[in-house]
Amino acid sequence: MAEAHQAVAFQFTVTREGIDLRLSHQAFTEIYLSGVRSWKKRIIGLKNSVVTGVYPASPSSWLFVVIAILATMYTRSDPSMGLIAKIQENLPVSQSMSNQCQTLVSALLFSTMLWLLLIFTMRMCLKQLLSYHRWMFEKHGKMSTTTKVWVALVRIFSGRKPLLYSYQGSLPNLPVPAIKDTVKRHLESVRPLMDDTEFERMTQLASEFESRLGNRLQWYLKLKALWATNYVSDWWEEYVYLRGRSPIMVNSNYYGMDFMYVTPTPIQAARAGNSLHAHFLYRRKLNKEELRPTRIPGTVIPLCSAQCERLFNSTRIPGEETDTVQHWQDSDYIAVYHSGRYFRLRMYQAGRLLSPREIETQIQRILDDPSAPSTGEAKLGALTAGDRIPWAEARTKYFSSGVNKRSLDCIEKAAFFVSLDDEEQGVVADDPASLDAYAKSLLHGKCYDRWFDKSFTVIFYKNGKMGVNGEHSWADAPVLSHLWQQTLSTDCFQLGYNAEGHCKGEVDSSLPPPQKLSWEIPPECEEQISQSLAVAQALADDVDIHVFAYQEFGKGRIKKCRVSPDAFIQMVLQLAYYRDQRRFCLTYEASMTRLFKEGRTETVRSCSNESSAFVRALENGEPAHVCRRLFQEASEKHQNLYRLAMTGSGIDRHLFCLYVVSKYLGVESPFLKEVLSEPWRLSTSQSPMHVEMFDIVNHPEYVSCGGGFGPVADDGYGVSYSFMGDNILNFHISCKHSCPETDSHKFGDQIRTALQDLLQLLSPIRTECHSAEGVAARREETPVGETQGKGKQKEKSASITLGSEERRVFFFS
Structure with missing residues (x-):
């Protein structure tokens, strides 16, 4: 093979005449340029360390x-x-x-x-x-002198011209909330979900915990907060993500979509050429720390950028008890999957990044490669989709030496993973279910054509559409979202395509072809692959996803009603869920704590006394002015909860850490055990949209539908939503077919109706006929379904939960 010969710098042969020494000039040149590139990166890193260190x-x-x-x-x-x-x-x-x-x-x-x-x-x-x-916490538009x-x-x-990590040394540490405040807010959050007897029992458990064990656990937590950079993040990553033994596909990984209405080119290889080139341009800026530090929109307040460090060259490594996240400093290639084969594709030649046209040529070589997969190779990726313990055991037994280890190392050390899909996906005008199929493909594919352990996998479809699947343990969605949307913008508005739909630029004819990876999979390993695939396929088949773009109004119209767009959507979801299930539930909304060093997420418990009072009033036909007043109170309550979560005064991360301390100390807390066993039947998250990267006014067709995640609870919904400009709302709804109480399409219909009803209620131009009585009358016409109210009895096991990434974790078992 040509690539094998090029990898040898020198060869020698012993003959009667002596030793015949042959040197490979090209190989030595590649080694030299690789070393130069490595030293350049070290020098840049040293310079940036100095600049950041004195900032x-x-x-x-x-x-x-x-x-x-x-x-x-x-x-x-x-x-x-x-x-x-x-x-x-x-x-x-x-x-x-x-x-x-x-x-x-x-x-x-x-x-x-x-x-x-x-x-x-x-x-x-x-x-x-x-x-x-x-x-x-100040009112909008009213800034105090302080x-x-x-x-x-x-x-x-x-300072001036900060680098990406310039603010890291100046960010405050996450504070530890007071026990009494956390207990009080927890009781407030569960009040609308319990009757008087249940609430009295919970109040008694909380009181006993606060007066006895709570203070002892709090002391240890404060001691950790003095010692650690962030008292939550390391435990959160380990116990919520890495110790989870169930599949990470669907349960943890999430996805992001391409443009909805535009496909820049129908040529699969060309789309990959521009996109992959854009990814490496972004990585170059990341390595040089030339990306601007993330700030709260419209302010000068910086957010923590620590999660960006593991965006590229990272992989989740399976273990029998706990996984680990491995990050390598550099990688000049990507791993590519196509038709059951794995390839190594180098992205640099003679020390320079390949042009988009050169990458297109290399991708086309992979697409045209007629070779068959090795025995067991085609569905090897299913190991990353199934349970973690069998994958860890198989990795140790079959991939720790020889050719299998070298090929696995190639995948795990790659900058990221690429899947060349043989299907066509995207929006089809006469097929309303096309977006749903697109989302399911991005979330789990065929269960073996993604490498779910990589920090992210980029998927390119046969018709030129693309998408991304992200692993969750190393960082949260906004980090990958920034890369993804920057890639979309660079692909279309900076790189572009020629008239035939191919990438621009020239091709170096001396480029070596991509290297096909070799495997020696024994029958025992094939059996394990089949078992993991069966587990993953059952999980994938059970996922019910519905995606839609709501275009009747958007953020702009909501703002005219003088209400927070996020609070508006959360009230919509509360109303829609109540109409769908005829009950309220513990609701999760993901919030970030990146105002603090190494901050990740916090929970906003959107179902409150105020929100439930508003929903009941609206459904009972109360006068419109009463419903508007209750809506305003619910909206203000939600915004206050969101602010508390962002500023380190949330409930769930504090309770989670107290529970971990109790397990280390070997003490039982009935209060903490019950709190962490409560299911999140409605898990929501707002997908970040960096609209400044797109010209929505002049190019309104270049809009993305955002991304989503799998269902959190077996009998609940996962909802991801995003605001694309001022006129579009995107929703991704997921649940499980196996639960007769949930249906993503019916819930989507409830959301559409709730959006219309709330806008009608809050619209500045109202008449008396637009009353809450009319809204309630329409609700009575909507069938609830025979299975509503038949709640399933679920096992009361301690669990750690979060919005798009809930994991049931049994600690120290």
């Missing part, structure tokens, strides 16, 4: 301080108040230097210490400023 000052500011100190000394004044003289007296090499040289060295040392002190002071000031969160001064100071201390 919010700059390295050049050191020279300014030195010149200022020397200038004042020249005027025969002592800015150091005698410290320079003290330094001069204690110089270890003072006898070998002149007096003038000693003074200069002492001044330089003093200037450096003063500069470092100023940096430390500025960083501490910025950290204290970023710990101020009262601005979030907040105005605070904004000015943040701008002053934030």
